[in-house]
Amino acid sequence: MSPQSSLASKDSIKVGIIGLSIGSGVRFVPPWAYVAHYPALAKIPEKYQISSILNSTLSSAEAAVNNLSLNTTKPFDSLDKFAQYESNDLVTVSVRVPLHKQLLLPNIESNKNIFSEWPLGASTNEAESILKLVKEKDLKTVIGLQKRKAPAILKIKELISSNKIGRITSVSLSAVSELGGPTRAESLSSYIFESKNGANFFTIPFGHTLDGLLYAVGKKVKSVKANVLTLYKEQQLVDLDSKLVGKVVSKDTVDHISIAGLLTDNTPITIEFRGGSSSRVGNRNLHVEIHGTKGDILYESDSAFSELAPIDLSYSYEGSDGVVKFDNGKDYNATVDNVLGLYESYYEYKDTQGSRQGFEKDGFPTFEDSVILHRLLDRIVESSNTGKEIDVKDIYEF
Template identity: 30%
Template sequence: MPKESDQMPDQKRIGIIGLSAQGSWASISHLPYLQQTNLYKITALQNSTEASAKAAAQKYSLTNVTTFNDASQIAHSSDVDIIAVSVNVPEHYKLAKPALEAGKDVFVEWPLARNLAEAEELVRLAKEMGVKTMVGLQARQNPSVLKAKEIVQSGKLGKILVTTMYGHGAIFGPTVNEGFLYALPVEAGANLLTVPFGHAVDALCFVLGEIEDISATLANLTPELDVISKDGKLAGKTSKTAHDHISITGQLLNGGGIVNVTYAGGVSRTKRDFVWEIVGTEGTLILEGPSNGGHVQMYQPTLKLAKSDLQELEQIKVEETTGFSYNVGRAWDAWANVGLNRGHTVTTFEDALLRHKMIDAIYRSAKNGTRECYV
């Protein structure tokens, strides 16, 4: 929550697309924050049907909200200043576009769109309309990531020589839940590369800077998955074209340090779902996540420092996150110009476009066996 010393802007009215009474990312991340802040007020909901929007309003005790079943209707509502799009990735473009065309400020979850072309179109439209934008790359708000950035910028590690990151993305293990079948085609843009890897590598670039001369290997090593139904039973098999293993190498653009990032599907049998080392001439920083911690935008890694003259790792104390709404809430704070003096930043559509360009470069490198640059 904002401190009393922070400048308090006028309350902004938010229309949410994708808040479900059955539970959704919006209900466990955005809603807990928005219901206890004075910076924003939820004034409208839009789902695939108006009945489901009304059910969500009732379940979460949202009074005096207008409900819609069409993106153009909520986009043109006079009761809404900001449209928040929190739905499955394939729907981002078609739901964000009417809001931009209506001149609304727009938030969209990461990835911004299914592919680079759609992301470029949304960025172009936002510029034309002169609206504010934000994308859900909330790992940048993670206190451990912010502290890592502070330590690197302080020079405590010296010149950065190499950084290695390894993670498991939880998705695309040997099974897939029925509700996630939409993500299996690589064209859907909601996969291991774009989501868990995308969030993690964005955190890496936020801390260390962008990467040049990327060489990538992508693999779909488990193209056939067991489908798990909503009641937890085996419901047959299905195939996928999205990749379940990713490896990239490159060099930091601002100093030449070597970068290695590898992500695998599923979870780690050894409970090492996220390990990130930043090695400098004067010290090494180690971030380690809990089980399922490969989603650094959701889970908080521990932070330890190894100095050349110390035998034991020094545990670095950082503020502890409180649920999935913590990082999301700090992003909303920053958009309202609150908390900027504590390192929180606004990640815009243009920032997201750079990450989409990186992902596109990874696809090209893996396909053609080339080194690719995106900056």
Template identity: 30%
Template sequence: MPSSRAFTQASTPTTASPAPIGVGIVGLSAGGGWAGTAHVPALAALPDTYELRALSASSVESAKAAGEKFGVPLAFGSVEELVERDEVDLVVVTVKVPHHRELVMSALAAGKTVLSEWPLGTGTTEAEEMAAFAQSRKLRGFVGLQARSAPPVRYLRDLVADGYVGRVLSTSVVASGRKWGATFDSRSAYLLDRANGATMLSIPFAHTVDGLASVLGEFTELGATTAVRRTEVHHEETGEPAPTDADDQIAVTGTLESGAVASVHFRGGVARSTNFLWEINGTEGDLLVTGDSGHLQFGQVTIHGARARNAEPAELPVPPRYDANVPALATARDTMAYTVAHAYAQLRTDLTEGTRAVPDFTHAVRHHRLLDHVRQAAVTGERQRLLGSNS
């Protein structure tokens, strides 16, 4: 079981605040990356809730450099050293998808609670294995599907639940993946091979559809068309060509739990016009969500709404109360840390009070299966019926 005093204190009435949760990040590098850009500042915005106590990197030297840059006291060249430390209560896995299974399983074997970046694994089989192992060890595993934690998405969910649009009739998303376009850089070269599990389907599409489901409900039936329209792309600096088999066009239509009709179209790269447009059409009104990319998990979107007949949509600013859990970032909504910090705030409540706001490994397995249904529909041309949400 986790060693954290913070977790055990939750079950004992006390006037003192629970101790901060000790975090160890796997994959924190001094050279940049998602961990340093998003996770470190997100944890820093919650100083009474979390302490970043340890990190591991690909080598002792790189770990030491990251420790010095980010002020992390314990720096290791292997995950095995990190997960054995009593100071670490929560292991956060932020490396590339092909390495998730090995690292998550090591942390679970050491009795640690885990937060893994999404996708949980390279496919459903790996996700099922990790979820089953966590359950067998009676440990909680969480996954970074943080779009549903973003204040704009939570506000949108409340608007719909409170009847702003009336009965939802349909919803449509048109979005750009930013990556998977005509060019690539060295850091993202692994995205070109679908076998690595980091595709436009598994990353921006999956993040956005999970956010959509948190607002409107899961798909119960769907059809899909996918395509690789660019089979060769070029390095953005050298111009060197490289083959790719990752889909750069994904179009899904289907029905949600409420009966509403949904369509989601993702295009690779960056569009010259629309990069993110999400509309929700109802019997009493309409909601319009816009942004600069199809990565809803960043939370960098603006909401407009209209209810009166022939009315022009007007902006609906996110009320300040949605930032209450992370006041330090209330004026930093354009940072990568913003939504991640809100997910961490919810995760603390999940751990100490037994709530289930942050998607766990079981949810991750269901979401991987949804992607399987999309692939199957695209290959066979047959509509897929999902048994009970996205199972």
């Protein structure tokens, strides 16, 4: 069933997507909009119609329209015309981060509500400037921090907010991702290994994971002491079989984050987020423990990119039936369904206006939530660079 099915109602939201291409070729890595946004929207055709697609070429936009049988979707290659297209209620941008601002500006000017992939900007300044513009226009925004919609994260939030594990006494996160390791799949673009682009080991797997964890715990960060390191300044290219191809490429993005932090109420949080191969022994690629006075929570994943991989949650508390393993649901597809959760929530709250989600269970993260995370990441780097504990209490203020 395509989003253009007969289920579309007058209430449905018309979404224009920037960056929904279908691509081709042996080494083709399908874009995120194709992997996540399109299938998410296709699941709720009664709520969303894809009204338009803007790609860098008209042929690419037309190919997507034709290939996906989006019969009522208008293809664009002109940003200005796309921005002025009256059928777009909401504009989703899912392209390289440094392009976000220039692509969003005309759409903001045209009073479109915006769903932007995380990170919002290639820098915090850029994200703040985008936020300022949407606030001036009083637009609704969604930021693609979709881990907040993972069923396991929502379950943890429920366990904690209902006091099942009592007062939280410690939070720890350890993770490893090959993105920051000694080798690089040759199919990967160098884009995510150049820090100026803002989309990298630090902002993406670490940023999503930190956001999801803090959201689940429901506590603001008070201060951080951190080491943010670049241990690998070069990577060896490997082929699809992980064999070295004999080529070394440079990398200036960080690959190791170690944090001793405090949440509000002085709850300690300890983080090791490292680059490298999956460990042959020891914890899985993502391992998070949350301990409370009455219970304990463990969540794990095979991927540090836990915003798009299934999370295995287990917990136990005073009065629970031993150790409970949470069921994500047999049809759960983390890649699609977390993004789906954002669209569902945006639809549910389409007639109300909120500047940020914060730690609320309902609703969806906004550009304000995005800027908070941008600021937090900056403070973590600042602690590393200055050798000082950095107070972050003010990142929540606008």
